[in-house]
Amino acid sequence: MGRLETILESPQIWLRNERPDEPIFFFNPEQLRATAQHFLSGFPGEVTYAVKANPHIDVLAVLAEEGVTAFDVASPDEMMRVRQVLPNARLHYHNPIRSRDEIALARLYGVASWSVDRMSELDKLGDITGVEIAVRFKLPVAGAAYDFGTKFGAEPELAVALLAEVAKRGGVPSMTFHPGTQCHDAQAWVSYIGKAAEIARAARVQLRRLNVGGGFPAHRCDRMPDLDGIFAAIIGAVKNGFGDAPPKLVCEPGRGMVSECFTLALRVKALTDEAVFLNDGIYGGLNEWRDLGTGERVDLVTPEFGKQPDKRVDRIVFGPTCDSLDRLPSPLPLPDGIAEGDYLLFHGIGAYSLAQATRFNGYGAQEVVTLRR
Numbered sequence: 001m002g003r004l005e006t007i008l009e010s011p012q013i014w015l016r017n018e019r020p021d022e023p024i025f026f027f028n029p030e031q032l033r034a035t036a037q038h039f040l041s042g043f044p045g046e047v048t049y050a051v052k053a054n055p056h057i058d059v060l061a062v063l064a065e066e067g068v069t070a071f072d073v074a075s076p077d078e079m080m081r082v083r084q085v086l087p088n089a090r091l092h093y094h095n096p097i098r099s100r101d102e103i104a105l106a107r108l109y110g111v112a113s114w115s116v117d118r119m120s121e122l123d124k125l126g127d128i129t130g131v132e133i134a135v136r137f138k139l140p141v142a143g144a145a146y147d148f149g150t151k152f153g154a155e156p157e158l159a160v161a162l163l164a165e166v167a168k169r170g171g172v173p174s175m176t177f178h179p180g181t182q183c184h185d186a187q188a189w190v191s192y193i194g195k196a197a198e199i200a201r202a203a204r205v206q207l208r209r210l211n212v213g214g215g216f217p218a219h220r221c222d223r224m225p226d227l228d229g230i231f232a233a234i235i236g237a238v239k240n241g242f243g244d245a246p247p248k249l250v251c252e253p254g255r256g257m258v259s260e261c262f263t264l265a266l267r268v269k270a271l272t273d274e275a276v277f278l279n280d281g282i283y284g285g286l287n288e289w290r291d292l293g294t295g296e297r298v299d300l301v302t303p304e305f306g307k308q309p310d311k312r313v314d315r316i317v318f319g320p321t322c323d324s325l326d327r328l329p330s331p332l333p334l335p336d337g338i339a340e341g342d343y344l345l346f347h348g349i350g351a352y353s354l355a356q357a358t359r360f361n362g363y364g365a366q367e368v369v370t371l372r373r
């Protein structure tokens with residue numbers, strides 16, 4: 001991965017000077033600092049970062065500088081990355097399925113908290129005396145881009161049993177959930193927090209901490225995310241559910257933290273009347289668009305810097321590989337008059353883009369250019 005930098009404020013100027021033929025991610029650290037501060041000042045508890053959304057080392061470094069000291073990690077590789085940047089970071093190992101070898105490695109890394117959603121995985125952990133165990137549960141709530149409950153999470157009844165068992169074995173009982181990624185609906189958190197309180201009561205356990213997950217939305221299409229509205233709903237729901245003895249709160253945003261700090265610049269390779277062929281697509285930096293649908297925040301950069309034409313025309317967008325599935329899930333309204341060699345800027349693309357880009361067919365966005373003031 002390159003560590004190019006530009007002191008120029010605008011990706012447009014860099015593109016005009018460099019005319020790159022490969023896809024370029026522009027990373028804006030100031031934007032990331034602002035989002036981190038929004039979470040740190042607005043969220044009523046500890047803010048951790050879910051590394052899988054974007055594990056780029058510079059992203060982790062900026063978050064550490066801003067005061068994020070705990071990270072949600074899912075693999076030994078993510079633990080190593082975080083330790084590289086912040087040797088004494090607290091690691092929350094919130095992937096509830098782990099091999100025995102991974103458990104041994106995680107112990108070497110000094111993991112501070114583990115999540116569990118089934119008895120067999122709790123057993124695998126062996127002696128948990130004094131160790132924080134967050135029981136992950138799921139509810140059939142809507143609001144997210146897709147259902148996160150199909151893989152992980154105990155049904156409430158099992159969560160009661162797990163929580164009681166954690167306490168019995170001398171662990172530190174906590175709970176966690178994930179409302180689903182790109183969740184605009186604050187009610188999803190309200191439902192989950194209410195149910196967490198019920199589960200803790202049924203298990204006769206005082207929770208040390210309640211982790212309200214990731215899921216915080218990004219600005220993908222028209223709708224602006226309302227983080228403050230979600231924070232307020234969380235505060236209200238905790239008061240309602242837990243009264244005077246609330247657990248400490250934790251959140252673990254991935255998408256909501258990093259989406260806005262990356263812009264992806266792609267070049268037009270060729271055009272037909274109906275379609276454009278770009279130098280990257282769903283096998284590269286736009287990987288998750290296959291599942292989430294086509295985003296809408298796309299601008300045109302022409303080498304001449306002409307004014308963008310107001311008129312937009314729907315076009316099919318193909319990526320660079322020879323696979324016929326390599327196209328965006330729906331047409332993109334692109335400025336009329338787009339030409340070969342022009343660039344398209346895809347805004348708000350920092351989450352699950354670089355992290356998921358493959359090198360299929362010798363393509364796939366990898367290069368990151370950091371914008372400095």
Ligand SMILES: *Cc1c(COP(=O)(O)O)cnc(C)c1O
Nearest residue numbers: 050094181214215252253254255
């Ligand atoms: C992926 C993940 C997150 C981050 O989810 P976002 O929707 O990107 O905020 C948080 N916690 C866990 C356990 C995850 O697996």
